[in-house]
Amino acid sequence: xxxxxxxxxxxxxxxxxxxxxxxxxxxxxxxxxxxxxxxxxxxxxxxxxxxxxxxxxxxxxxxxxxxxxxxxxxxxxxxxxxxxxxxxxxxxxxxxxxxxxxxxxxxxxxxxxxxxxxxxxxxxxxxxxxxxxxxxxxxxxxxxxxxxxxxxxxxxxxxxxxxxxxxxxxxxxxxxxxxxxxxxxxxxxxxxxxxxxxxxxxxxxxxxxxxxxxxxxxx
Ligand SMILES: Nc1nc2c(ncn2[C@@H]2O[C@H](COP(=O)(O)OP(=O)(O)O)[C@@H](O)[C@H]2O)c(=O)[nH]1
Ligand SMILES: [Mg+2]
Numbered sequence: 001x002x003x004x005x006x007x008x009x010x011x012x013x014x015x016x017x018x019x020x021x022x023x024x025x026x027x028x029x030x031x032x033x034x035x036x037x038x039x040x041x042x043x044x045x046x047x048x049x050x051x052x053x054x055x056x057x058x059x060x061x062x063x064x065x066x067x068x069x070x071x072x073x074x075x076x077x078x079x080x081x082x083x084x085x086x087x088x089x090x091x092x093x094x095x096x097x098x099x100x101x102x103x104x105x106x107x108x109x110x111x112x113x114x115x116x117x118x119x120x121x122x123x124x125x126x127x128x129x130x131x132x133x134x135x136x137x138x139x140x141x142x143x144x145x146x147x148x149x150x151x152x153x154x155x156x157x158x159x160x161x162x163x164x165x166x167x168x169x170x171x172x173x174x175x176x177x178x179x180x181x182x183x184x185x186x187x188x189x190x191x192x193x194x195x196x197x198x199x200x201x202x203x204x205x206x207x208x209x210x211x212x213x214x215x216x217x218x219x
Contacts, residue, residue: 017208018084023061026089028078032115035079040087041211042122046113047129048137049095052159055194056129057082057092060203067092077109079116088211091116096139117152124210125153127203132158132169132191135176148185155206157192157199 029035045053054067067080080092093116094109117123126147130140135158147154158176161169169191180187188206192199 044091048097059194161193
């Protein structure tokens with residue numbers, strides 16, 4: 001199930017660049033009713049536990065420690081909200097695929113995430129973070145299919161690119177693009193590394209285009 005989303009894709013606008021380094025931490029929500037009013041614009045970051053979502057938020061904003069990162073998978077159990085300005089927010093969603101979490105607990109988190117994705121009207125786009133060494137796992141694929149079905153704009157970041165040789169990383173990028181093209185999906189994919197600061201300009205451009213939709217009357 002998903003709400004009807006009507007985004008206009010592939011439209012060119014000259015966009016304003018947001019000051020991502022002005023981001024702050026607002027709150028950690030364990031229930032959707034704790035989230036800020038469903039107004040303005042949100043872009044959420046999703047992906048497997050330990051893929052590098054929180055690190056990506058810190059790198060995107062250039063604020064060390066803004067989002068809590070962890071070597072232990074499954075630590076982010078809440079929906080963390082990071083306003084960039086009075087109108088736009090980044091959302092760090094709990095990771096999926098953490099097999100050590102008790103099944104009921106992990107199911108409860110995922111129900112919350114599903115509900116957020118299905119009902120949040122101010123959600124402008126989703127960033128799917130995948131560890132470049134383990135791309136397109138089953139849950140990633142399910143999420144991609146769901147986003148395409150709902151017309152929820154999606155952008156993919158292959159993180160921890162620094163863990164692979166440059167040519168191997170490029171190969172994986174092409175393989176992921178090809179897999180999406182074979183399904184006739186038009187989804188942008190990029191390389192990213194929080195450690196080596198790779199791909200920051202690309203993700204800023206993507207975020208800018210989503211966050212600027214409102215100013216062009218695309219609400
Ligand atoms: N080498 C490398 N390690 C990373 C990168 N991004 C995250 N990590 C590490 O991966 C682990 C999980 O990162 P985290 O951001 O907490 O993942 P999350 O569970 O998806 O939020 C931490 O130990 C990070 O330091 C990256 O780009 N390169
Ligand atoms: Mg995290």
